[in-house]
Amino acid sequence: MRNLLAFPDESRIWIYQADRPFDQSDVDAINEEIDAFCTQWTSHNQDLKAIGGVMHDLFVVLVVDETQSSASGCSIDKSVAFVKYLEQKYGRMLLLRDHVAWMDEKEAIHLTPLAELKHKLTEGVMNMNTLVFDNLVATREDFLKRWTTPLGESWMRRFV
Numbered sequence: 411m412r413n414l415l416a417f418p419d420e421s422r423i424w425i426y427q428a429d430r431p432f433d434q435s436d437v438d439a440i441n442e443e444i445d446a447f448c449t450q451w452t453s454h455n456q457d458l459k460a461i462g463g464v465m466h467d468l469f470v471v472l473v474v475d476e477t478q479s480s481a482s483g484c485s486i487d488k489s490v491a492f493v494k495y496l497e498q499k500y501g502r503m504l505l506l507r508d509h510v511a512w513m514d515e516k517e518a519i520h521l522t523p524l525a526e527l528k529h530k531l532t533e534g535v536m537n538m539n540t541l542v543f544d545n546l547v548a549t550r551e552d553f554l555k556r557w558t559t560p561l562g563e564s565w566m567r568r569f570v
Contacts, residue, residue: 412463418475418550420549421473422473422481423471423472423548423550425547426493427506427507429506430521431519436500440496441464451488453479453484457479458479458481459474466519469545471553473553513541513558522536524569527561539560543558
């Protein structure tokens with residue numbers, strides 16, 4: 411995602427995980443739509459300094475520099491409506507929160523229902539050091555430091 415490092419640490423972030431990867435042919439088009447949305451995204455008639463993009467062909471990420479203007483409830487509603495539009499246009503579910511994205515030792519990303527995490531550990535497919543994606547991070551700083559974190563250090567550990 412372009413320019414993320416130019417945003418302050420306290421910038422707000424939202425991560426929407428798809429139920430399956432986007433087709434590579436769609437990623438460029440989705441990124442263009444995200445750029446267009448971010449350039450016209452407003453809060454109380456004030457432009458938001460925002461960026462976004464598709465990461466790992468699976469995550470739609472939106473970032474707002476709230477030192478410029480804060481995202482209000484209405485502006486967040488606009489972003490959710492935009493995400494719902496992407497869901498419909500590209501045939502992906504982006505608002506479900508019941509699957510964990512995780513990386514294997516070859517850095518391939520997998521999706522597993524939260525309810526099956528314990529089974530994955532029992533099978534030896536995952537362990538407490540397996541990197542999981544914590545899509546609940548709220549700031550740019552947290553995104554950079556702990557978007558990927560060992561399962562044993564994440565909120566998801568309570569499901570194993």
